[in-house]
Amino acid sequence: MEKGKISSLQMAIMIYPTIVATAILGVPAITAKYAKNDLWLSPVLASFIGFVTVYIVHQLHKLFPNQTVIQFSEQIMGKVGGKMLGFLFLFFYIPNIGQLIRSYGEFIVDSFLIKTPISLVMGSMVLLCAFVVNGGIEVLGRVAELFFPILIIGLIILITLLSPDFEFKNIFPMFEGGIMPSIKGAIVPSAWFTEFFLLIFLLPFLADQEKGMKYGMMSVFAVMMTLVVVNLSVYFVLGETTSSKVYPVMNAVRYISLADFFDNLESVTMALWILGAFVKISVFYYVAALGTAQWLNLSDYRPVIWPLGILFVEFSFWSFPSAMETSRYDIIAFPIYGFLMQTVIPLFLLVIAVVRKRLGKKSKLS
Template identity: 70%
Template structure:
């Protein structure tokens, strides 16, 4: 079905923007509503979900190295329950790919291309991603390897240019109300960290399988540090007004002014968003197409790429009617849904798989005796 191979570094490059791209724009303000001045602590607690998710995915792959998540689920909990969970997982990924596409288009139209129909933005992105997905995991890995430096560079430039506007007093008081506010603020970004379960679709194609766990864990750490830095950046510039901003990183970028000449660098945030969204949508799209083919027991996933693309666009239009509902979904529905489907249920599957493996070994030992 997929004969391509990627390195563990390419997997890391695929997963890093997949998590960070959408998180750096809206999550700082969402986190600040709960954690206030301690919003920089929330990514540390949220990252624990990421570390756990990577561990679960890697261990499941170790137990069933040559099988997909849809195949080994049927072995763990039975054929019919496995098919039901596989369908729910596919629905989750296809729907959320549509919502990511919608959020991308809403941001682009709302902030820059105001008179451009949102359908044009969405269709052009999904068309580009479809060609990448049809190219296979190697093409996706190389694309991510090419675009990640373009993704990181504008963020570094933003940090350097905003240093004169920093007010370090905004960090105080630290832990005024204890640890609970930053822990509550970690629940929503925890939904983003649960997306690391996507490596279950990439691990079978690693050329250096032994580095899979290390690569995944290092990516979680890199994402955590990026979110901490972005939260500090927003906090030091916007202070107590952070919770009231929809896209605080965009607001922060408007503070940059060097000699009344170098201004209006919102385009840097736009570049980060477009590149990151492209990689993120492509990875979700690939998982949806590959998963659909595996669930249907097809020999190749490429014939379903275009139909899945149409479904993604349909979900992007029909799932949520307006921007307010998109934002409400990001804060109320997706985090809990994501943690349930990508961390809690896989953890239960891993526990059942380990117990069954031990029972099988115990039975074989008793037969030998």
């Protein structure tokens, strides 16, 4: 099905924008709504879920080194149970990608291409991602490798340029309402950290599998640090108003004005962000195509790429009458749904697999 190989570094570079891209868009505002000025702690707390998820993924991968979750759940749960579970995963990922593409489209249409129909914005992105996915995992790895440095350096430059506007006193007094607000603020970002479960679809294609866990953990740490820095920078600039913004990073960037030359860097920010979103949607697209093909026992995932693209665009509209409904889903359903599908169910799978393996060994010995 997939003959390409990637390195574990490439894997880490692919998964980093996959989590960060959308997590720095609206999530700082949502976190600020619950955690107020303690919003910097929430990503740290949320990253715990990320570390746990990567650990579970790695343990599952050790038991079934050459298979993705769609394949090995059949071995753990039996033919029928495995297929049902596989369906649940596809039923989770395909609408999730739709919602993701819609968030992308709403951001672009809302901030920049005000007169462009949103279906065109989303459709062109899906088209582009479909070409990448068609190239296979190696192309995906190289695309991520190409854009990753631009994304990181761009982010560092933007934050540096923004630093003259920092009001450090904004985050004081710390822990005025105890630690509970930061914990509640961690719920939504934790949903992004559960997405590290996507690694289960990438690990079988690593050329250096023994390093997978190390790079996965490093990636979680990098995402956590990025979110802490972004949340802090935004709050230093916007203060209490952070929670009322839809895209707080964009609002913060508008404050940049250096020597009357570096002005209006919103467009640069958007360009950087699109690079991240492009990698993110491509990784999700690849996982969905690979998963669907494995679930249907096809010989290749390429026949389902284009039909899935249509479904993604349809799911981006389905039951989302407005932009508000789309972003509300991230708060009221995605955190628990994502946690259940990407951390709890994998944990159950792992427990069952380990227990069955132990029982199997015992019966062989006696």
